[in-house]
Amino acid sequence: MVLKDKKVAIVGGGPGGLTLARLLQLKGVDVKVYERDVHAEIRHQGSTLDLHEESGLEALRRANLMTQFKTNHRPNAGRFVILDKNGNILLDEHALGDDYEETRPEIDRQALRTILLQSLNPDTIVWDSHFVAMEPKGEGWLLHFKNQTAYADFVVAADGANSKIRPYITAIKPIYSDITIIEGNVYNAAKNAPKMWELTNNGAGSVMILGDNQSLSMNTKADGTLSFYSGNKFPENWVAESGIDFKDKKAVEVWFKEQFGSWHPMYQELLASDEVSIVPRPMYHFPFDQTWETLPNLTMLGDAAHRMPPYAGEGVNMAMQDAFELAECLTSSEFDDITDAVSKYELNMQKRASEVTQDTLQNTQIIHSDDAIEKMLAMLSGE
Ligand SMILES: Cc1cc2nc3c(=O)[nH]c(=O)nc-3n(C[C@H](O)[C@H](O)[C@H](O)COP(=O)(O)OP(=O)(O)OC[C@H]3O[C@@H](n4cnc5c(N)ncnc54)[C@H](O)[C@@H]3O)c2cc1C
Structure with missing residues (x-):
């Protein structure tokens, strides 16, 4: 495994960073998560998230956390009601009763975070660590937080949409x-x-x-x-x-x-x-064709790597899929060095994120178009 005897720092304890920490720890990797929140109980914005079979749920399966997910998930929270501006109900999935098929089960963002936090070894999370900058040191990085510094051989940017670490990897700007x-x-x-x-x-x-x-x-x-x-x-x-x-x-x-x-x-x-x-x-x-040169000691996942509007419910799912694909590359015996492992992850992630971003932008456009209602109803009925 290319991370043998390496210290890993994940910056950002959102769904992407925490999933990666859990999966790396299951393989015995020495990992810390640096999170700017001062503690775990801080009130968070955001609501329920629907997890998709091949991404969010697959990540939890690999993390051995499906039992905890099933205990905390919110049955029926994904049932949709669509209305027009005059208050007319045009679609009501609650009326389907037992015929409703729950393909994308929902969980509260906070509950998902708690499940992931509780799965980590004690002292994995370093709370109140607001990343501000980093500089090369030896083969790794010296990370500067608002109130401390830390060294890591390998850094993963999981610090979300306004990532402070992404510019150390690429200058590509969001659109x-x-x-x-x-x-x-x-x-x-x-x-x-x-x-x-x-x-x-x-x-x-x-x-x-x-x-x-x-x-x-x-x-x-x-x-x-x-x-x-x-x-x-x-x-x-x-x-x-x-x-x-x-x-x-x-x-x-x-x-x-x-x-x-x-x-x-x-x-x-x-x-x-x-x-x-x-x-x-x-x-x-981000641009659909974004690529960058792979670095031997730094990569990124989740919103830091690919932002998109929320109109396909993909953001968290993508972040968790990034996490399991990166963990798989970094802990596999297939690669001789870290750069090869990270390169495999980044190429797959860039291609997948590009496709999902294009689909999401298409949904965003439909939802805000002149014939939004007709198109959404057609889409939801599988036409
Ligand atoms: C209104 C809205 C609705 C959404 N609805 C959905 C939905 O239904 N389904 C879905 O899949 N996605 C949805 N998303 C998108 C989803 O929230 C993100 O894609 C997802 O949270 C990305 O996960 P992440 O782990 O990459 O980043 P984040 O969840 O953003 O986590 C980043 C973490 O890094 C920390 N951090 C940030 N900066 C620093 C720093 N400088 N130093 C240290 N720590 C730092 C943050 O505190 C946070 O804990 C929605 C987004 C919005 C805005």
């Missing part, structure tokens, strides 16, 4: 995907957004509302939070140029009324209470 998302969480949604909560089948389903070349997507967390995100075709710098203070819920509410005010009144519940948090996110992707 704006023409869509900006405003992500929100309504806490205690049964009280604060009762009609919308009901649409999610009282916390057990996903909802998409389409019209006017814009979208509202919603799903729920087991703790009673309703997560939603609007999708709009805005210019790249709209967040800064709009003049909206996204920390001021009232200012966002005014914008929401301008943008979605002609839609059914029940949708206005999303911004109506004071128990709402908001984050604006312009959506980016």
Whole structure:
């Protein structure tokens, strides 16, 4: 194994980084995860994630964590309701009863993180480690965090969409995907957004509302939070140029009324209470043909390597597939040196991510097109 006697540093304890840590530890690799969160219990944005058979679920299978997944997964959370802007229900998978086939089981982001964290050896995670820079040292890297330094022979960037490590690998920049998302969480949604909560089948389903070349997507967390995100075709710098203070819920509410005010009144519940948090996110992707020269002591996975809008539910699945493919290359006896092992991983990952990014952008385009409803209904019915 090319990592024999090597110290591995994974920067970022999201689903990609933690899956990789678990898989490397199962093979006896000396691995640390450096995570900027100060502790595990920090409240996270984001809602349920559907895991796909060949990627997210396959990663958990290889990590021997399927029992924990089955205990924590959220049956039926993937059942879809599609509505138009006037509040008409056009598709309701809850009505399918026992005929509904759950092919992509859902789990809360936080529950997935807990399962992965609990699977690691004690002291694997170094919390409160905010990466700022690194420099070559010997055959590896000296990593600088805000409050400490650490040496590693091999570094994996798993630090997400705005990766600080990616520029040490490539100068390729992301491309704006023409869509900006405003992500929100309504806490205690049964009280604060009762009609919308009901649409999610009282916390057990996903909802998409389409019209006017814009979208509202919603799903729920087991703790009673309703997560939603609007999708709009805005210019790249709209967040800064709009003049909206996204920390001021009232200012966002005014914008929401301008943008979605002609839609059914029940949708206005999303911004109506004071128990709402908001984050604006312009959506980016990387060029389909991105490649870089493989390095002997550094690689990347997940959103650091390939960003995309969330309209195909692929981001976490891709990150977890990266993790198991990288772990397989790094722990196989097939390769003579690290560069060969990493090169095999990177070539496969770049090709797979390119295909998935193209599919995702196609979905994104459909969802925000003039005939979004017809096309989505056709897609979901397998036409
Ligand atoms: C609104 C929205 C909805 C989404 N819905 C879905 C969905 O339904 N299904 C799906 O599959 N994907 C979805 N995604 C995408 C998904 O969240 C990402 O693709 C996925 O989380 C990527 O995993 P990752 O491990 O690469 O990075 P992340 O999950 O971003 O994890 C990165 C980790 O690195 C840490 N970190 C960052 N910077 C530093 C630093 N400088 N130093 C140390 N640590 C650092 C972060 O704290 C974090 O823990 C969605 C994304 C958005 C924005």
